Amino acid sequence: MAESRDIPDHLNEKDALAVTAPRPLAVVILAAGQGTRMKSGTHKVLHPIAGRPMLLHLLASVADLLPERQVVVVGAGREQVEKAVEGSGVAIAVQEQQLGTGHAVAQAHDALAGFAGDVLILYGDVPLVSGATMKAMLDRLSRGDEPRAVVLGFRPEDAAAYGRIIADGQGIIEKMVEFKDASEAERAVTLCNSGLMAVRASDLFVLLDQIGNNNAAGEYYLPDIIMLPGANSAVIETEAWEVAGVNSRAELAGVEAVWQDRRRAEAMREGVTLVAPQTVFFAHDTVLGRDVTVEPNVVFGPGVTIADNVVIHAFSHLEGATVASGADIGPYARLRPGADIGPKAKVGNFVEIKKARLDEGAKVNHLSYIGDASVGAAANIGAGTITCNYDGFFKYKTQIGAGAFIGSNSALVAPATIGDGAIVAAGSVVTKPVPADALCLVRPQQESKPGWAAAFRTRMRERKAKA
Structure with a gap:
């Protein structure tokens, strides 16, 4: 596990999860992607890992943090997701148009009405992130400098087309940029954005209202809330395997x-x-x-x-x-x-x-x-x-x-x-x-007929010869 989770050495992971978060928690899981590369009639987040749908892996990890509210944002395939979470207390929000991750999170507004606490934003197709890592994000959000948001970063072997995070030595984010909009120097940075984020509910929707879609894809990017004027945001790191996504x-x-x-x-x-x-x-x-x-x-x-x-x-x-x-x-x-x-x-x-x-x-x-x-x-x-x-x-x-x-x-x-x-x-x-x-003993009495088998074979050979 990554060392940056801020779990004291004398606590194991289970003990760390038992420490109650200082503020109430809501979780928003984004699952509105079309999943076309899966080429399946099954919703992407319901494909199984180790015999359990990816979405349910995430919800099981989240459960250790005792969230007050849980919202899954869906697009196509809503009925499948609703059936999968039926009876679990998970609310469903719908993103009718695919206008980016910022727009997707905004669809959870009504489900979080009246909620005052921290919001953890996860992705239904990133199933392996642990409860301990989620808690580390929330702990960083509650630290004395109280950043506007905490982003989970990672350093993959091949940074490919991931969005980049430029941060100082203390983990304070100087800039976040999508790969499509990054300069050559920014693309050379190895710290990448997993998309997972922790932010206070009191800030989240105010910030989302301020972002635009002036980018190469014309979408409303959730990471853009980090670069809005105001308070600083922070990044903590985890290992690449924990934030591996599934699109195929x-x-x-x-x-x-x-x-x-x-x-x-x-x-x-x-x-x-x-x-x-x-x-x-x-x-x-x-x-x-x-x-x-x-x-x-x-x-x-x-x-x-x-x-x-x-x-x-x-x-x-x-x-x-x-x-x-x-x-x-x-x-x-x-x-x-x-x-x-x-x-x-x-x-x-x-x-x-x-x-x-x-x-x-x-x-x-x-x-x-x-x-x-x-x-x-x-x-x-x-x-x-x-x-x-x-x-x-x-x-x-x-x-x-x-x-x-x-x-x-x-x-x-x-x-x-x-x-x-x-x-x-x-x-x-x-x-x-x-x-x-x-x-x-349930069987008929055994009977033997001497010579029967030899006579049978003789008759059958003669019949075959005439055929």
């Missing part, structure tokens, strides 16, 4: 890669072994205990919690699942939502578990589907076993008792109950309850 599928993949790399490093710092880190993909909410080993090509979808001392073998996919201490998963296992794997349980190769509980020490080792079920402690499910949980209209549950043994290639037609210690013979189709400690 390639940039989306790039931001995903940054997020994944940082999450992998965090996991390993916290005691997880990643055998081939670059092949493991996490979701935004993946929880991993200590001494977990994750082999190559494992994917975590949203909603996965892994306890200590679990091994997840190669090519497994987990989503919406809980795995208890000492369990062993895979290889080539799929845990779907509702999978609850108990301590020291085993889910083996090409096994799919959905909405099912495996108690301690239960084993489903090979080529099986266990859905809408409970499997008792130390039960053993043979290869090729399936729970037939769906009749085309409704789902039904299968209960397998502790210590039960289900023979290979069995079909348990739900609703089904297999008692504790019962044995189901291989190849059985179970349609009735099986009592505890009973043997269930």
Whole structure:
């Protein structure tokens, strides 16, 4: 993280966020861009990073700062954004015409009516900015010299067409200029404008009323409020990855890669072994205990919690699942939502578990589907076993008792109950309850017809010869 966040050394990031801001906070997130380069029917800010839409990443980071108001400014695709934030207390403002970032922020005026405090201006397609960086901006805004605004700057490897910030050694901004309007000397400056800004509500809309659109694009630029006559503004810096924007599928993949790399490093710092880190993909909410080993090509979808001392073998996919201490998963296992794997349980190769509980020490080792079920402690499910949980209209549950043994290639037609210690013979189709400690045998009597196979082959060869 950047050193300029002004977080004291004795506070970690979580502690720093717990320090209450001196003034109420409102957040304005700009999301009115057309997103045409994404070539998608999905609103740009709703494309996911680590399984969560970019906009919701931002709102999750903002939540740590306890904002009093939150406004998302949208243009096209308003209905999608409204649905995504429904019930979260986020207000929607609409920018009917795309007249620049200053004009976009101005659309939040009514939603912020009567608000007195600080306003944090963010971008819906810049999803990785952290709560700690946001707080550092607000802290700088509240410092004794009380700048008019605080801008978040960064120094990319390639400054390209970013707007430039010219500042003195104390971070006081002397000039901000868009690349299109910058001189050659200004373009040589490496400090760039991320677009993120903190400003007092009492100043914001007064300043916006004063800016014009006399520039190469004919737009109302939000950064222009910095250069209006009056009080000074300040810049603080962060690392370039934190303010990476997404305007195309390639940039989306790039931001995903940054997020994944940082999450992998965090996991390993916290005691997880990643055998081939670059092949493991996490979701935004993946929880991993200590001494977990994750082999190559494992994917975590949203909603996965892994306890200590679990091994997840190669090519497994987990989503919406809980795995208890000492369990062993895979290889080539799929845990779907509702999978609850108990301590020291085993889910083996090409096994799919959905909405099912495996108690301690239960084993489903090979080529099986266990859905809408409970499997008792130390039960053993043979290869090729399936729970037939769906009749085309409704789902039904299968209960397998502790210590039960289900023979290979069995079909348990739900609703089904297999008692504790019962044995189901291989190849059985179970349609009735099986009592505890009973043997269930459902197959026709075996019959052998001597010489039949040889005679069959002779007949078929003769028929083929005449064909």
